[in-house]
Amino acid sequence: MLKPITEEKRGVPEPAAGVRTKPNRLPQWPLHLMILPALLLIIVYSYGPMLGSVIAFQDFNPARGIFHSPFQGLENFRYVMALPDSMQVVWNTLIIAVMKLVVGLIVPIAVSLLLNEVRKEFFKRGVQTLIYLPHFLSWVILGGILIDILSPSNGIVNDVLKLFGVDPIYFLGSNEWFRYVLVISDVWKEFGFNTIVYLAALTSINPALYEAAVIDGAGKWKQTLNVTLPGMAPIIILTATLALGQVLNAGFDQVFNLYSPQVYETGDIIDTFVYRIGMVDAQYGVATAVGLFKSAVSLTLLSVSYFLAYRLANYRIF
């Protein structure tokens, strides 16, 4: 796939110095101007507070403030790394988040493709609306519901399994199953909401392409494969890349409401762990150190995928 010359360079030769070759070369300053307001706000409200991340390197005492707390180098990082649980929670977080990432990507795409095949407009809209509703439920409430429906003694899921001769499974209390419960319930809650993006992407595919495909004798399946999916590809790649940036966020609210001591082994994640450290005392230095670590990992993953896409496919994800 490696292309020796980028399309960009082929398509638009760099103009010779001082020569205005194309009439449509508009000045760039209005583009800068358009960005300016947002840029200023971002600098003030995002980059400004980012300077506060120095508390990751401090023995931070809120009463002394950011400016007067003593620096202690990497002590906060060392402290977290030295904790006996830290490897376990990072590992759990990665496994859970990656599974969620993959399944959470495939399901909404698949559902949007299926919805795309629906001709009856009211049915389509109805389904869209109904599957979007679970997004608005909170994990506090869902936690209680899941305990009921997954109960080995009288939960509906195990009742169904019994019909097929399967022994009851203690989903929420078993280290073998707990992560799958997290992934499936999370995808169930969010897929409808995430489908919206792909449905919007579908609308931007040029109908002419389908007509051309039909003329070439392509069936429905071929059309999906050769027109629809490539048409959605930019958005899919985009959402996948941005999801990579979340790979150390395995979903605090969900895990917090579903886990229990017996599944700490497989279910305890970075965020729940930091939360429990914080319960003893608001340890902002430690929490910020962990946050920085997570951000650094995200940045690495995102950059790698961005530059790979650019090098290999000459595609800028954003």
Added chain:
Amino acid sequence: MIERNTVGRRLFIGSNYTFLTILSVLCILPLVHVLSVSFSSSAAASAGYVKLWPVDFTLSSYKYVLMKKEFFRSILVTLERVAIGLSVNMALTILVAYPLSKEVNKFRARTAYAWIFVFTMLFNGGLIPLYMTVKYTGVLDSIWALVLPGALPIFNMILLLNFFRGLPKELEEAAFMDGAGHWTTLWKMYVPLSLPALATITLFATVGHWNSWFDGLIFMNSPSHYPLQSYLQTIVIVKNFTAANLNNLKMLQEVDERTFKAAQIFLGALPILLVYPFLQRFFMKGIVLGSVKE
């Protein structure tokens, strides 16, 4: 789209409808359960008797909230927040997405800008520095404290940027030939041609503003300035039975935590649930590009 009516096709359509119906039912059943709980007596709810229909029907959880004047005041705050916040979000999203959707050779600084923005998705300073910034910029305890820190939703912007890039370049070239500048092109061409994408990010931005509660609690200095979801958070009845506080006996009689939390979902989410079906009409496929195909 052109279809052939083969047997296989019909089989697919049939199973597709069935599958989507099952999927919808799976999504709606827990919601029906929660709705039933919200209309059930606290005894029935706390004994786990409520399944998919209210037991001992009662409106007490809803009454408990609706009888408070703060509820309506907080709705006003939320409406103000959504109105201002959404306008700012959309304006900035469009204004940033347009330049960044240009090729590098048309807008040299685009990639640098893009990374400057994306970087803020990954790194943040945490609560304390943000609070200090909000305070020093003088917007503490005003609606702007809820609007400005998230003025540009980066994810939405990148989404829109990608949609903009998908628009046929020929149209833009033609517009420029006709002497249109960037502003005119953006407003007259890009925006009308991106309605599905704009509807999507409108939805995301609205839901975002509607549902966020933590910033309201931290940046507002008085409960009378809370938006709806912040307010609802403060009246979730934390029954702290370990504490000495047995003073709230009346409240204990009135509502149960479980039925109340269920009611809270519907009180808080109902208006926002109605936004989506409304926005759906912008998702009509093919309208946009069908009209401009060469």
Added chain:
Amino acid sequence: MKKRAGILFASSMLLLTAVTSACSSNNENESSSSNAPESPSATATASASASSGPVDPLGKYDPPIDVSTVRILSNSVKFKGEETIDNNVWYQEYEKKLGIKLKNEWSVVGDEPGGQGEQKMNVSIASGSLPDIVPLNASQLKQLADAGKLADLTEVYEKYASPMTKQILTSSGPTALESAKFDGKLLAIPAVNSVYNGTPLLWIRTDWMKKLNLEAPKTMDDVYAIMDAFVNQDPDGNGKKDTYGIALNKDLYGFFGAVEGFFNSYHAYPRFGGTGNWIEDGSGNLAFGSIQPEVKTALGKLQELYKKGYIDREFGVKDWAKEKELIVSGKIGLFYGAMSAPIVMNEIKTTDPNADWKAFPLASADGQPAKPEVVGIALGNPQYLAVTKNAKNPEALMKLINLFFEISYGKSYSQEEHDKLGTSPTDGVERWMYSIYTGEPEKNLATHRLIKEIVAGTKSESDVSSEQMGAYRSVMKARNGEKLEPIDWALDRVFGPENSAFQVVDQYVNDNMLQPNAYTSVSTSTMLKRDATLQKLELETFSKIIMGDPLDNFDKFVDNWKKLGGDEMTKEVNEWKKSR
């Protein structure tokens, strides 16, 4: 109805008398129940005449002074009409009586530990702008103390605290005030609260006991016999074996369906509500409760119970609220929990009107009586009020607190004024919550004792405050055999003169049979760093042992606990002990 009564109640009637006599020197009007409303002017003279000493604890600033503060409110606070937390009867009283104009820089709802109030306070502390008077939790107090941002209140306390204030703040020993001292300086005033409310009790369904002819348990064997009967003899009479012997919640510790009481029966004193518990080890040193050999014995028993099916197989995923379902739906008839249990599960009277529960003292596994563990010191939310260094009038805090206790227990306020500032008999709004300080030492126990005395005829209904009236009425309804709402039943089971939670608690208090946490200071540095890990290890090990892991894993846990910071913690705790 109500005549003269306090807004809040002192820890015991004994204390109340002491307080009354302490104040009586400041007050000409000394009749014991003093029904006659006093005029404000008489009050003014009274407090003026008291200022024969160096300062008047309730002296008025003239001209009035401005004092700034921030407020963290409970989510049960209510306002009617034009009143807000910025302008209400209490704030008006502050200005009228003390000449203090109290201004809130901000207020937030959510005073539970780790709640919004603490978070908002944290960001305010970090952003460096603090008002004159600040509400703090223990760690915030320590941070501000370390940073030298707080005013020394040692002298202010000595000089300005009224005798009554001093009496009440030290009513449960010096520990509460000690906890606010840093390097010998008093830097904050604690909001004293109840130690006894958390006492673990044994709750059993008495209608099932009656049905199966079971006696009140004396020993743990009796308790097991009751569990066995509840599991095997079909107490609910539905012909199905669908009941359990004991309720547990997934966090093991807590106030409902918890294990503390069970462990205490074996003279084991593990964590209390999740917080580390320290005991005297017999050689004058402090030791961590959860690693003692007695804990292992009790764990072995729980494992046995689980094996036998006495414990809900799925307790490990259920928090207390979820486990409560089994209790309210009549599947469980025994558990350990605090005095509030009947209120928590009052719905059972709706689902099964014949159901009845009662608190029993902890049975003992051997001949030695069991001692329930309780906290070392109990503080309200927020835990402390402190004054920042730059405040012009640090003594204003003391006066505000004096005024609170004067209104609560003193004699200078008329009935009418009382109702205005307390729980209103007309609109039911609990206006005492507007007060900046609300210490309430052992109020619930006092309510029980008062009701008991009224029943015995030594006190009269006129001694009941509007706040206690709800409990009192419910108990009376129960005694008169009237039709009871679930909440009436619950209150009778909590406060009643007999068959109530506080009857058992009172017995423990009188016999001095409680086992308070021996460590009463803020978290040590190792606790801050390690306790989250150690607690996880403990819960994981204990849960799994109960569900069938080898009991000897407990020994591994003890080793790990020591290695992973426990030994250091023990050293720090003992250093603290020696330093006192």
